């Protein structure tokens with residue numbers, strides 16, 4: 001079968017989520033955790049192929065980002081003290097909107113509920129208009145699988161303007177506040193999707209898992225909801241490690257935890273997941289990227305803010321260079337990472353036609369962020385955010401620095417000194433000790449850390465009232481200071497060093513979401529038999545690379561099998577031997593379900609001349625060559641980016657009758 005034929009077959013295959021999930025669970029890629037105790041939603045264990053796949057994706061990520069970009073990897077703790085996450089804003093703001101059904105006790109995530117109900121109504125409208133045959137196809141599958149009530153979609157035609165309104169709401173669904181979601185629920189009469197009963201208005205629910213660190217229970221903490229904070233708090237050490245040079249990036253791979261309101265959709269929304277995050281620290285006045293030229297011609301599907309605000313979902317397909325030139329994407333560094341994210345995702349098996357970059361709308365984006373794009377992958381659950389890529393400005397370093405009184409800045413030596421006019425404060429230190437005693441250092445640190453805006457305000461207060469009043473954390477009562485204690489003045493100085501808080505560009509990957517999307521994008525059925533599923537993983541990330549198949553259990557075949565195993569082990573190419581004695585066709589079929597790209601068959605000719613057959617999973621093409629030649633081809637195709645045709649061009653084509661031998 002040619003590459004074109006494979007592509008045609010894959011495109012023609014009708015995706016069946018139930019079938020894929022049954023393979024993934026049956027082959028133990030993953031399974032619900034604590035199953036025998038009834039399971040806990042949003043918790044999954046990975047089995048052997050799932051672990052190997054994840055390890056390969058993480059390895060590819062490390063090479064693509066950390067090695068290629070010379071990033072500084074850190075591994076920070078998951079347990080995080082309260083103060084850190086209070087300062088970062090997570091304690092107050094890391095919430096989703098939930099609404100409760102007071103009758104049944106069920107809890108729904110408000111934005112997902114509105115989305116689900118409006119989408120169901122639109123599907124019903126399509127059936128009523130004859131655009132789709134059966135709006136309930138998915139509902140029926142879900143019903144069977146989850147063995148629970150799922151609301152049947154009714155084929156009801158909606159007015160054209162209602163359809164337009166629903167579509168416009170759905171295009172903006174990620175940006176609504178709790179209050180707005182509550183209004184939408186009232187306006188569109190959205191209640192419990194099964195019973196139709198009204199729900200409580202949306203309430204904020206903080207997603208962090210709280211805990212107490214240590215036996216006293218006094219030190220409150222959380223399981224981190226992202227890996228970023230540890231990276232920010234190591235900024236000064238990393239800057240020093242990097243010989244004070246910027247820009248530079250840190251990176252971290254590790255578990256994060258979120259107490260999701262209603263985790264569904266398998267691996268896509270879980271409560272404990274692997275994240276890979278990069279914090280790229282850059283000069284706020286120069287966000288150019290030295291390697292931007294290498295990616296500027298890559299064409300991507302962008303869904304910018306204005307398109308969504310107009311209620312549309314048609315992306316703009318353009319080059320990254322054009323997207324940055326036109327200012328659709330804020331700056332070169334952000335554009336560079338968007339392109340690098342794309343290259344990574346397609347390397348590990350994402351279908352590029354099912355990938356788009358969606359810009360956050362104004363009300364969706366954190367107030368401090370300069371720009372933010374989500375790498376979204378299309379799955380049977382809709383478009384799913386799998387990678388976030390945000391320009392977080394100087395927010396994180398600024399808030400932590402303010403709280404800890406530790407400067408987090410870059411000092412840049414200037415070739416030409418510059419004149420700078422700044423507010424400055426002088427303290428008459430000898431008066432602080434007698435007045436504040438043990439609190440004197442805290443008060444002094446507070447004053448020395450005032451921002452330019454605060455100094456200006458305090459200078460006016462001093463002029464107006466002859467004193468300033470300050471409240472310092474950890475110091476009892478307000479402190480009053482007159483001009484005997486402090487002088488605040490605007491001064492002009494010549495500076496030889498520029499000091500700035502770097503901005504942060506943050507690409508943030510949810511590994512589990514990406515993995516599940518690759519499962520969906522890779523899955524298809526052979527046209528000759530709809531029950532034969534294939535997972536067409538790129539060899540680089542496939543859990544195992546080779547299936548060794550002795551033609552029969554005959555003892556004469558064992559020495560060659562041992563010999564090939566020994567070489568594969570020495571070359572560190574993951575493989576499995578299947579000497580189960582079932583037909584070769586059946587063994588290949590099992591193998592296809594595990595996504596193993598190559599089969600090596602050992603037969604009686606192998607015993608005579610040391611030759612073996614190599615089968616390629618997708619095309620089922622086979623070639624014959626010596627053991628060494630075949631292993632070289634496997635290595636080149638798997639690890640060195642060589643194509644099948646190139647890697648096997650010197651090997652003899654082999655025609656076999658075994659492919660459909662399912663007896």
Ligand SMILES: Nc1ncnc2c1ncn2[C@@H]1O[C@H](COP(=O)(O)OP(=O)(O)OP(=O)(O)O)[C@@H](O)[C@H]1O
Pocket residue numbers: 258260267268269270271273275385386387388508509510511512513514
């Ligand atoms: N509950 C989850 N399960 C699996 N992966 C997740 C989950 N929450 C976030 N992620 C992953 O972490 C990445 C970065 O997290 P981020 O905070 O940007 O997500 P988010 O905007 O909160 O996601 P969502 O809106 O879907 O809840 C996401 O792109 C996603 O891949």
